[in-house]
Amino acid sequence: MSKGNVQTESTPPTPPPMRPGGFGGAHRRGPGPVVKPKNFKGTLKRLWQYFGKERKMLSFIFIFIVLDSSLMLLAPFLIGKAIDAMRMDGGKVDFGFLEIMIVILVAAYVMDSLLTFLQGWLMAGVSQRIVKGLRDALFKKLQKLPVSFFDSRSHGELMSRLSNDVDNVSNTISQSTTQLMSGVVILSGSLIMMLWLSPLLTLASLITVPLVFILTKTIAKRTSALFKNQQVELGKLNGHIEETISGIEIVKAFNHEEKVIEEFDVVNTRLREVGLKAQIWSGFLMPIMNVINNLGFAVVAVVGGILAVKSIITVGAIASFITYSRQFVRPLNDLANIFNILQSGVAGAERVFEIIDEEEEPLDSPQAISLERPSGHVVFENVSFGYRPDVPILKNVSFEADIGSSTALVGPTGAGKTTIVNLLTRFYDVTGGRILLDGHDIREYTRDSLRRCFGFVLQDTYLFSGTIKENIKYGNAEASDDEVDRAARMANADTFIKRLPNQYETVLSENGGNISQGQRQLLAIARVILAKPSLLILDEATSSIDTRTELHIQGALLTLMENRTSFIIAHRLNTIRDADTIMVIDQGEIIESGNHETLMSLQGKYYSMFFNQFKNVETGLD
């Protein structure tokens, strides 16, 4: 009987295989090949260790399951005995014996239900607590991972590990293990009971077992190849759908609706053919299992009947036997299926553990000091760096930024501009040389305190779902409403905020989708203003904004830069021409440095870049 299958995936990629609660035998296997874990035993062991204090509770539950299954084995035997109390030969019913049997039976049933209830109740708590722990641990782990970890993985993949894989683990714990345990107990128990009741009848009824194996094997062989094909065709169809729906503007603009529909129908029909074959073959499984069940039923009835006629066994034994032989076949069908689920659960756990084992951002050294309100004197001393050892990004870079000065970094994409920022904030650590802030190597400070001193305005303004006020207060949770308002005003954001129906309480959707790009940028600036950082980093802060909006933001940025050591990355040169120092970076090296006037008089790279822009080159620079 099913203990309630909670479908937790928000968008299951394939329809969940239906599990008709152990009725009638065969279950449809989920289409698609089973993902096998790399190290089944090791991961299982580790998972068990991971359960920690829940292990005791789990052990209890396992004991309950064994007891529960044993009681389920007892019931048919008792029923058989009760029936035997009713004499077949027309004699009187042995009521004394019947009563005893009935009382035991009632006790067994009540106990059984109680145990099932207890086990389900406890399991719900245990499995969910374990999964919650696992999720929390994963999320905490994510906080400790270096930025390089996130840079090298797609969000989709990480999301799938955090949700699907964790859910898989939960299902494995709560369902597969219990089913596996009770399956094994019932399977072996039924066999023992059957043998005890009548070895001859057991032998007769077991002839269905090899039949089950042979038939399921043959069918499974056929279907797994067919399901694989179906998966391939489905992938193609989904690709086509994805493409034509997201590009529907082009489809329509080129009057290509009919062509696209034609293509769709071709793939769709192919999917139908493959899917039909797969479904017909897999569809045979259930009726065949049902037939085998009925066959077993008939064999027991006939052979049992003959044995009963010859008085070798009693009628009650036949009644018990029918139940046992059913109970015997059912888990047999289930076990293979359960093993697959177990495998994919363990494979999920493996992927979860992979993240848990990822190398963390190295801890701050014990001597690390907390950096408080630095004055903002930055020195790069022969800094070298590469994301990969064989590809150097920065080569021997040295420069100095005075307190309160502004430094602009310009140069082509891949020149290393953003890398300088990544190093400054220790998203990555230098591989050679050192960076000094207020006279100390930045590795002598704790990462937390170092980063808190920087304010960021990035090209992509990550806003979080929540109200506008919460977003502005992100960097300074204690700020008063007054301060929030002041920061918004300084960032030129108050005008649009005040026009919104709920003003500061307007709820932004995920990543702030319901306001414009420029407005998001203004909020990001307000957020930085409120955080009162000592140093400032503007990384292409205005590049995704049109130039007129930029003009409005420019003012806000200037206020922000006042009296703060600032680093500006931009590819539109007119936005940085007022910077104290402009550094032209190319292929990891600083090739020119100075203010706008000096660089112009130098007539070098900057000069040509500037005039290129002036001569309509606005995109060639990035």
Next chain:
Amino acid sequence: MTFLSKYIKKYWKSFCIAVFFLTIEAVSDLMQPTIMAKIIDEGVANKDIHYVLKMGGLMLLITACGAIAASTRSVVASIVSQSFGTELRSDLFKKIQTLSFKNIDKFDRASLVTRLTNDVTQVQVFVNGLMRIFVKAPLLALGGLIMAMRLNLQLSVVLAVVVPIVALLIIFNLRLGFPRFSRVQKALDRVNSVMREYLSGVRVVKAFNRFDAEVGKFSIVNNDYKNQSISANRLMATFSPLIMLTVNLGIVVVLWIGGYGVNSGSIQVGHIIAFINYMTQILFSLMMISMVFNMFVRARSSAGRIDEVFLQEDSFSSDDNQNVNFIERGRIDFEKVSFTYEQATGEPILKNINLTILPGETVGIIGSTGSGKSTLVGLIPRFYETVSGTIKVDGIDSKRVSPKTLREKIAMVPQKNILFTGTIEENIRWGKEDASDAEVVSAATIAGAHDFIMASPEGYQTRIGQGGVNFSGGQKQRISIARALVKKPEILILDDSTSAVDVATEARIKEDLKTYAKGLTCLLIAQRITSIIDADKIVVLDRGELVGVGTHQELLKDCSIYQEIYQSQVGKEVEQ
């Protein structure tokens, strides 16, 4: 769910055939315990081995019949459900392809994809299930009841008590369960959304040192998810044993009553065994029905989402059949055009636009983000309908022309690069399917794409992955331009589509365009003034209003917004 009636009409006969065979299958299942009762009560009681064998043979025969019925039913069910699913998917796809943007915009693109894939599959699985077990379960339950009653009316009293109790328990279970499980789903969505946000904003979190806050936020939603799941699962854990217990106690009562019956000779022992068998059968069927209900709810919400798409009525009022004689080639007139997107609130996107674009003119359109540039050009091929005012294309009110005819005149290169899986040649041929190789090459050459295409080993046969992953943004833009050019349109619209192309190439493309198609009207949307500086006419938009039309020099003199844009881009330097 009106859309379903079409399929019901088409498939009800096959469906009934499947259900017919399903019934045979269920009946053969139901016969077994009764025959077994006969074996015991007549064969065993009278020590008649011959009778036992005869009945055994009958059982096997019925089993064989059931097997044949089940296999036939399975094949029919597969054919019906697969054909139905395929057709539904195809119809839905066609519907989406023919909808106007006004309707399409009501849905998220990703959600349309889900509707086509996941939701259709969900409905298909349900229909398949209908012909497999969903109908069989009630049949078995009902049949079991009838067989049990026929077997022995006296014992059926037990059923009269047990079945309603179990039914009530199941109803309670579902009633209490559904809100709980939907809360679980919502809690899970929240967990995922916090996670997704963290992943995309990880730099900000690190920069602001908000680890504790993020962990705290996550912990709250995660804890909520845990609690909701526990509560939902515990509910299931409570009801399942209760239902089991009810039926099991029923079996005990049957034994008890049966004992007295056998004693008085009114009940035979075999009947008791058969009766108990029917009771378990009924129980399992009832449990199945609750499962079916679960599936039904899921399929119904999927069907509802599909229905939402089918319910979209195309709002276009074009007189398609009308033969229109276009007076000119490549002329566009906007007359008092205003526009608002359907769901949008607040100010209209376009306000009272009056503009004439003459054949062969190159017109630049400039303005800040959100000023309505893309919307303005989107109205020309009737992606959207004006709210008021008229747009005339080649002298004819565009509402009188079918979108198809209209779009034949126009080629568009959108802001977003959209290329399709296939070779470069296939992608360019999108513009004109029967284009000759020479035409393809010449379009690619003018778009500045020929050289880099030839530089890749497979030339025009180079395959583009989904979304065109293997080319740079600028290259993809140039292929898109080639695709538009091969069409030889009267009107070419470039929506900021040279932003990733380097300036020298951009200039050359624009130069070559003039010679490529004589009298080609060209609309250029641009962020940068430099891209449109030499256009015949520049249109300046601001907050949906047309604030200036003229050449660069004219606008620099009279249009303050244009001046502002110019200054923000070129800086003070130029004035000197």
